[in-house]
Amino acid sequence: MFDLLTQNSPSPRIAVFGVGGCGCNTINQLSQSPFNDNVLLIAVNTDAQSLQASQSSTRLQIGIEATKGLGAGAKPEKGQAAAQESEAQIKELIELADIIFITGGMGGGTGTGAIPFMASVAAALNKPLIAVVTTPFSFEGQQRNLLANKGVDKLMQHANAVIVLPNDKLAKTLDKKVSLVNAFFESNRILQDVLLGLTTTISQSGLINIDLNDFIAVVNHHGRAAMGVAKQMPGADIQVTINSALKNPLLEDVELTHAKGAIVSVMASENIELSQYNMIGETLQQQLDPSALVIIGLTIVPELDCELELMVIATGIQAATDQSVIIMDDVKVPPSTDRFASVELLNLHDFLKEKSVGSNDDNHCLAELDVPTYTRNLNQKTAGQ
Known part of the structure; x- marks a missing residue:
């Protein structure tokens, strides 16, 4: 609970809320990541048994009266009622942080209903909020997809960026023989990696820092936004690396020349040259609107296994709907061999530390489907008879 931090702390206090089955799974995975003390992971759910099994040290059961601890039953209105019932506790946790990240799956009950309401609480408190959410696989049904779209629409009314x-885009990149359990795990892993990348960008202490005000100034631009990453090995051309990040699949179908702002996080070895750093800034200025706000941070990492790693967050990209949405359209699974030869185009799996599929994969699948824990236990007992 930010025990060692004060209002004068040089690091912004970051709260990451995982809401519902999918969100709590993500928090469980994030709890295994090397976050600094300024990052607080919070599991939020209506399902009491599922929440009790969470690995997060900070847990909030919402809607005790509304749901009786049995989950929202895939009903967003019930998830919203649960969040409204627990507004005081939600507000108390949000007030602890300088910036809020909220994550979960759209299309079910708890996440779809509670996440937009929690975002509205953050907005009322003037806390910048970035939401990272998944939308359902098509095989989960048309109704679930409709609920997800409505949930995202509500969320966009309050979040700084979504x-x-x-x-479904992820499914197209997976082996056709991949198990259902691993498909859901892969979805959770991407969710985890996006959050890890974003929180690391603003919490790391670097030679040239990206501070909280920098981050807020960039994410406050209205319009679409996108992310791209690239990794450079010694001897490679810095220009090629920059172009690789800008053409990353995570930035696909986005017109960067219309972006109003960009944050660039550079992690480099001690051998980075001034000309390389300048090249990054100059190239981005050429790609973006001349009036765009471009902020570049630099962190020296002596033990880095490459020459530099580059992460770009572009915001304020005007779309037809003028909505502040980051769309990860074509997330590609990296090849298993020779991944780091020369300059590579990487998705967030490569850019961040990879996670192995654990023994709790079945829970990832079932929790994503918002099946209350007591029902799962009952089904297991029935099957064993």
């Missing part, structure tokens, strides 16, 4: 990860 990252939408469509599970």
Whole structure:
């Protein structure tokens, strides 16, 4: 609970809320990541048994009266009622942080109903909020997809920016023989990696820092937004690396020349040259609107296994609907061999530390489908008879 931090702390206090089954799974995975003390992970759910199994040290059961601890039953209105019932506790946790990240799956009950309401609470408190949500696989049914779209629409009314990860786009990149459990796990892993990348960008202490005000100034631009990453090995051309990041699949179908702002996080070895750093800034200025706000941070990492790693967050990209949405359209699974030869185009799996599929994969699948824990236990007992 930010025990060692004060109002004068040089690091912004970041709260990451995982809401519902999918969100709590993501929090469980994030709890295994090396976050600094200024990042607080919070699991939020209506399902009491599922929440009790969470690995997060900070847990909030919402809607005790509304749901009796049995989950929202795939009904967003019930998830919203649960969040409204627990507004005081939600507000108390949000007030602890300088910036809020909220994550979960859209299309079910708890996430779809509670996340937009929690975003509205953050907006009322003038806390910048970035939402990272998934939308359902098509096989989950048309109704679930309709609920997800409505949930995203509500969320966009309150969040500073929304990252939408469509599970159907992910499915196209997976092996046709991949198990259902691993498909859901892969979705959760991408969700985790996006959050890890964003929180690291603003919490790391670097030679040239990206501070909280910098981050807020960039994410406050209205319009679409996108992310791209690239990794450079010694001897490679810095220009090629920059172009690789800008043409990353995570930036596909986005017109960068219309972006109003960009944050660039550079992690480099001690051998980075001034000309390389300048080249990054100059190239981005050429790609973006001349009036765009471009902020570049630099962190020296002596033990880095490459020459530099580059992460770009572009915002304020005007779309037809003028909505502040980050769409991860074509998330590609990296090849298993020779991934780091020369300059590579990487998705967030490569850019961040990879996670292995654990023994709780079945829970990832079932929690995503918002099946209350007591029902799962009952089904297991029935099957064993």
